[in-house]
Amino acid sequence: MVNGMRLALQQADNKAGNFTIKYESLDDSTAQAGNWTPEATSQNARKACQNDKAAVYLGEFNSGATAVSLPILNECGMPQISPANTAVGLTTDEPGADKGEPDKYYPTGKRTYTRIVPIDTIQGAALATTMKEDGCTKVAMTNDKEVYGAGLSRNIQLAAEAQDLNVLFNEGIDPKAPNYRSLASRAAGDGADCFVYAGITANNAVQLYKDFAAAIDGLKMYGGDGVAESGFADPAEGGIPESVGANVKLTVATLSPDDYPPQGQEFFGDFEETYDEPNPDPYAIYGYEAMNLALDAIARSGDGSKEKVLEALFDTKDRESVLGTYSIDENGDTTLTDYGLYSVDGGELKFDKTIKAETGG
C-alpha cells in the first residue's frame, strides 16, 4: 500500500498544482506489539496536527487505529483519507454501526474523514450473496474480534440471515491458540457446509482454514479482504496449502485489471515496472488512488490550507480515477460499490468476477 502511495507521488513529480509535496511515513506499530498501538497512533496523529505544512493525513489501514486517530485529527481540522478502512461506524450509523457512532469521533462536529474503499455493509452483502449462489445452507462463521473482523462478521451475518442462510455460530477466535481442531469438529458435528472468516491473516488465519478444511470434506470456505494477500494464499510464503486453497473464495474491493478503466490498467503496468511485482496486493491500487486523491484535492484547494483541502476533498465529484469514476458523499464515503470475487489458485489470487451486491439497506 505504501508502495502504491509512493508510486503516485513519484508520477506526480512531487507536485500538486503549485505545491511541492513531501511524504512522511509514520508507523503506528511498535516492534514488540507487532500490531498498531494506541500510543503510537495518537502520537502520529498529533505529529501530523502539529506540522503546519501537513495538508492531508493518509491512513490508516486498520479501522481500530482510525478510531483513535480520528478524534485527534478532527480537533485540528486535518483532512484524512483512508485507503482501507471498511468499518461502518466511522462514517455512518447504518446497520453494523454502534449507537453513538459516528458522532463520537468528531468532537468539532465537522466531518474531516473520507475513504475510497466501500464500507463493510457492501462486502458483507457480497459474501452472503456469493455463499447463497454457491448453494450454502449451514454457515460456520468466525472472526478475529478486532474492529475490522468483528464489524465485517456482523455485516456478513446480517446479510446472510437476510438471505435465509443458517448461521450456525459466529465465534471470535483466539489468535494465539495453537489450533482450532475442536472448533472445526464442532462445526462438523453441526453439519456445516460453508465457512467464513472475517479477520486478518496475522490472526492465525492459515491454521484456522487448515483445521476447518481437515475436519469437513468438501467444505466451501470464504474470506474477506483481510486475508486477500499472498501471505495467506501462497504456501511458499507460509500460506494455506494448495489443496485447501482450491476451496477458498475471497472478496476484495479490487477488481480485475481488465475491469478497471484505462488509467487503472496503466497503474498495474507501472507498478510492475517500478517494483518488479506483477501481482501487487489488492490494496496497492487503493494506496495509489488515496495519494492521487490527496494531490488532486490539494491542487484544487487553491491555497493548500487544511480548511480548503478539506472542502475540496468533500467536493470530489465524479472523479475519474484508477478505480473508476466515483464521488465522495457528505459522510466521506465513496460511491463505488463493486467488489471483486477471487479464488485461490496455485498460491495466487485469481479474479473470478465482479459482484454487484444487494445491500438491502
Add this chain to the structure above:
Amino acid sequence: MEAASIPAARPKPLQVVQDWLSKYGLILVLLIMPVYYGIQDLSDEGDLSRLGGNIVDGLSNGSIWALVAIGYTLVYGIIELINFAHGEVFMIGSFTAAGFFGTIGLTAGMGVPGLVLGLLLTLIVCMLVSGTLNVMIERVAYRPLRNAPVLAPLITAVGFSFILQNVGLLWRGGSQEGIGDLINSQNALFTVFGVEITNGDLLAIGTTIPLVILMVTFITRSRLGKAMRATAQDPEAARLMGINVDTTISLTFLLGGMLAGAAGLIYALYQTTIWYAQGFTAGLIAFTAAVMGGIGNIKGAVLGGLIIGIIQQIADNRIGTEWTPAIVFAYLVLIMVFKPSGLLGEQTREAG
C-alpha cells in the same frame, strides 16, 4: 467456670467439610467438565465419541505441553528459577525443524522409510539445537546472577525470551507460517469407539511416552541423574559431595532444552503452522502445567500438561476458543487454592 472445662476437641461440621474438600475437592474440580459434557453427550447423542475425540486431541496436544513443562520443572527444581525463555527455546526447536526439512529436502511425497529416517535425523538436530541454546542461556543470563536477588534472573529470563522472539521474528517473519504437512497430520489412522485417531495423535503421544520414560529413568537411576536430584535438594551439600554444581545445572538445562526441541518438532509436524510467538503461548501453558502438577516434579509436569491439553480441547469445542485461556488459568487458580503445592507437589527446598 466455663473456661475451666475445656471443650472436647471434636471436629466441627465445617471442619469435616473442609477436610473432605481438601482431600477430594481437587478431583471433583477436575472432573466437572468431562463429566458434565459426557452426560450431555449421552443424553443428546447417545454416545461419548464427541467427548472421546476431545480427550484424544487433548492428550496429543497435552503431550507437547508436557515435554515443554518438564523443562520448566527441571530448571525450577534445581535453581528455583522460572525460566521464561524456555518457551522460546521450544519455538526455536520448531523453527529448526521447519528449516531442516528444507535443508534435507523432506517432503510429504517421500516414501515412508525415507520420511522416518529424515524425521529421526531432524529430531536429533532439533534436540541438539534447543539443548545447546538452553545451556547457553543459562551460562549467559543466569549463572552470573546466581547470588543476586531472585527477581534479577527472572527479569533477564524475560529479557532473553524477548531476544529469542525477535530472533524468530527476523528468521521467519511476523505472522503464522504454514509449513508442509509431512505426516498427513489430520489423516485418520483408525477409529476406536467412534473416536478417530490421526497420524498426528500417534506421533505426539508415541514420541512423548518413550521420551518421558527415558527421562525419568535417567534421573532416578543414573549417577548424573542422582547428582541432579542432590543439587536440587541442597546445592551446597551437593558440592561437598564432590558434585560439580555448575555442570549439573548445565546438564539440567541441556535435558530441558532437548525435550523442548523434541516438542518443537512434534508441534511443527502436528500443527503444521509455526509462529515466532508460539513459544510465548506454549511457555505460559507449559509453565502453568508444571505448577499445576507440582513444580519440581516430572510426573506432575506430565500430568499437568495432559490435563491442560484436555481442558483446552473441551473448552475449544464446547465453550469457545476465545475463552479457553481464561478457563485454563481459572483451573490453575482453583488447583492452587485447593492444593497450594500442586497436584503431585513435593515440598520445595524453601520449605525443607
Add this chain to the structure above:
Amino acid sequence: MSMLVLDDIKTYYGNIQALKGISLTVEPGECVTLIGSNGAGKSTTLRSISGLTPPRTGSILFEGQEIARMAPQDIVSLGISQSPEGRRCFPRMTVAENLDMGAYLRRDTDVEQDRDRVYELFPRLEERSKQKAGTMSGGEQQMLAIGRALMAKPKLLLLDEPSMGIAPILVERIYETIAEINKQGTTILLVEQNANFALGVSHRAYVLETGKVALSDESAKLRENPDVQKAYLGA
C-alpha cells in the same frame, strides 16, 4: 609433612570479612578442634578449606598441594570431605542414597565395603536404610551426615558442629564414634561449640575469636587454662 597447613587466610562474605588471617596446621592421624563463640569464624574456616567460600588471600596446603583456589569437587577428590553444619542431608533421598552420594566421585569397587563400615559405626543407619532422610530425627541425620562424609574415604574429615541440637545422650554416642573413626586412621578437623566434648576427644585445639586464632595448645592443657575455662567451659 603436615597434612593441612593454613597460612594467613582471609575470607569475606561480600564485603564483610569473616576470617582475618587464620593460620593452623593439622598433622596426619591427628584430631584437631576449633573452638570459639558463634561468629568467631570456625565454620568459615571449614568452608574455606572445602572451597565453598574460598579465601581471598592466604594459602591452604593439603599434603603440600595448594588448594585455596580449587573447586569444591576437586578438593573432595583429593581426600577432604566435610559433614557440614546443620547436617544437610538430602531430605528426599533415602539413607542408602545419601550414603551413595557421599561416594559420588569414587570409581573404585570398595564402596560396598565402606558402606558396611559406616553401618557398623552407626547401626541405626542400617535399620533405616530405606527411609527418607528428611523424616529422621536430628541425631540420626547427624549420624548420616558423618557417615556420608566417610563414604568419600577421606584422608581428612571435617566435622562442623556434630553436637548441635542433639540430645546429650546422642552427643556422647557421636563423640565415641568420632574417637573411633580417628583411631581407625582418619585425620579429623573438628569445629565445636561444645568445648567440653571437643577438648575431650581431640589432641590439639585452636581457640578462635572474631576471625583470628587467639590461642592454641594441646587440648589437655587448654582444658586447664583458666581463661578458656571461664569463657568456653563455663567453669
Add this chain to the structure above:
Amino acid sequence: MTSAMGNRNVKIAIFLAGLFVVAILPLFFNESSGFIDDCTLALAYICMALGLNIIVGFAGLLDLGYVAFFAIGAYTMGWFASGFYADADIHLFVGEFASSIPGIHVNFLIVLVIAAALTTLAGIIIGLPTLRLRGDYIAIVTLAFGEIIHRIAINGDEVKIAEGFPLTNGRQGITPVDKIDLPFLEPFTSLNLRPWYWVALALALFVLFVNFRLRDSRLGRAWIALREDEVAAISMGIPAVKTKLLAYGTGAAFGGMSGAFLASYLNTVNADQFAFSFSIFVLAMVILGGLGSIWGGGRGRGRADVHQLPPHPRRAQRRAEQGRARIRPLRAVVRHLRLPARDHDGPQTRRPDTGAAPPDGARTGHRRGRHRARPGGAMTDSSPDLILDARDVSKVFGGLTAVGGVDFAIPRGGIVSLIGPNGAGKTTFFNMLTGLYKPTTGAILFDGAPITGGRPDKIMARGIARTFQNIRLFGTMSARENVMVGEHARMRAGLFGSVLRTPRVRREERHVSDKAAEELAYVGLAANTFDQLAINLAYGDQRRVEIARALASDPKLLLLDEPTAGMNPQESDELTALMHRLRDERGLTILLIEHDMKVVMGVSEYITVLDHGEKIAEGLPDEVRADNRVIEAYLGKGAMHE
C-alpha cells in the same frame, strides 16, 4: 528517619528544586510535542511502577499480573466516561462535547475515585485466595489472574450486564474516551499536552508521597517484616493475609488510577493493551529502579551482602511415633510447683497506653514457695495459677505424629523448661502454642480463654511472644525497627493515618520508637547499636534484639526457643540472669526450650521432657535429672555427673 536534620533539609531543598524544574519543563516545548507526550506516558507508567513497588518492593509479593489493575482502571474510565453505553443517558459534571454524546459521562475526578475503589476491590478479590500462597506460587497465580482479566477484556463484548450493556468492547476497544475536564479549567484537548502532563505529574507525586509515608510507618515495617521473614512477622503479631491485602489493594488502586488516566489520555480502552508483557514492563521498571527503594538504589545496600551469608542450618525434620502415655495427673503436679514471689502492689509503669494491659491483679496471689496457698476471693477459676493449660494436644503431619496427646501447664510467673531430644516435638509444640500450627486434637487455654488453633497474630496480641531457634530478625531493618515491629499489635495507625501522618500517629510513632530504645537498653544493648542494621550486629546482640522484639509486645508469656544456642558459657550466664530479671521485675512467665543442661537446671523451676512427641517425664529439675527414662532417652549417664 535516621538522617540528621541538616542533611534532611538539603535533601528537601534538592527535591523541591528538582520538582520545580520538572513542573515547568513542558513550557519549554511545543504544546503537542512528542517529548511531552513521552514524558506524560512515562509519568503514568511511573505511577504504576510505584504502585507495584508497594506490592513487590515493600511487601515482597511477586505480582506478575499487575496489568489487571491497569485494565480495570482503564475500563472504569471506559464505562463511566465514554459513549460506550449509548443506551444510557447520564451526564455528570462534564463538558459540552461529552454532554452531546449519548452514554455515561462522569467527570474525571469522580471516575478516578471510582477506579481506585474498583481496583482496590479487585485487588482484594484476587488477593484473598492468592496471598495465602508462597513465593513463586503467588507469581504464577497473579499471572493467571492477569491473563484471566485480559481474556475477560477481550471477550467482554459477549458478556452482557444488561441488554445493550456489554462488559467491554473486546478487541474493538472503547473509543473515544472523554477527555479530562477539571473544575475551573478549560477542557483538555488532544493537542495541548501540557495540562495532561501536569495531571500525570500530580498523580505521580501523590503516589510518591504515599510511598514515602508508608515506608516509615507501622504498615511499612509490617510489609518489610513479612517480606524478610513471614513466620517471624506473623509471630510478632502481624496478621499476614490482612497486611498483604492492604499492600495489594493499595498498589492496585494506584494501578487503577493510572489506568483511568491513560484511558483518557490515549483516547481508547482496547483489550489488546492488557497483555502479560505489560506486567513485565512495569515489573522491570520496579526492579531496575531498585526493589523496595523509592528512588532506586539507596536503602537496599545491605541486601547483596546478606544473600551471600551461609544459609542457616535447616530446621531438622520432626519425627515421632504413635502412642500416648499420661505420666501423672496434671493437677497434682501443679501443686508441687515452686512459684516465684514478687511484689506486684506497685503500679505497672512499663505499659504503654496503647496496649491492652493484662489484668495485673491476677498475679497478686502468687508467692514463692512449694506449698502456696490458693488465691482466694476474686478468683473463681478453678485453676487460677495456670497461665497456660494445654490438654491432650497432638499434631499429626501427613501420618506422622509429631506431638501425641500431651498435657502441659504453666503456672503464672514461673520459669518452665521443655527439653527432649531433637525431633521430640518441642518446637512443634511451641508452634501450636503460638498458632503457627493448628493442633490436630486437644485444646489450649491461655489466661483462662481458649486459643486453640487461633491465628498467630491474635494469640500474640493476647500476650504470648516468642523467639526463634535460629535467629529470625528482619535483616534489612535496624535493631530499633525490629523491635518496633514487635509492637505492631499494640499500635493503631492504619493506612490512611500513616499516609496523612496525623498528630495521633506521630505521637504513637515517637512513643513506640522510644519504647523500642528502652527495651533494647533493658536487654543490654549499647545505645550506639540501636540504629544499625540487625544483620550487622554481633551474634549475642542479635539474640538480645530478638528478645527485646518479643518484649515489645508486652507479653504475659515469653517463649524462648533455644536462646543460648551458639552462645558461650559467659553469654549463657548473662542470659540466665536476664530471664530471672524478666520474671522478677516485669512479672513475665517464661517457657524455655533448651539443650544446654546447665542453663536448664540453673533457671527452671519445673521441667517437662518430651520424646517422640510424648511426655516421658515432668517435675522439678532434680526429679527429672534422676528419672531413668529421661536418662535413657535423653540425658545419658554422663549428664548425671555434671
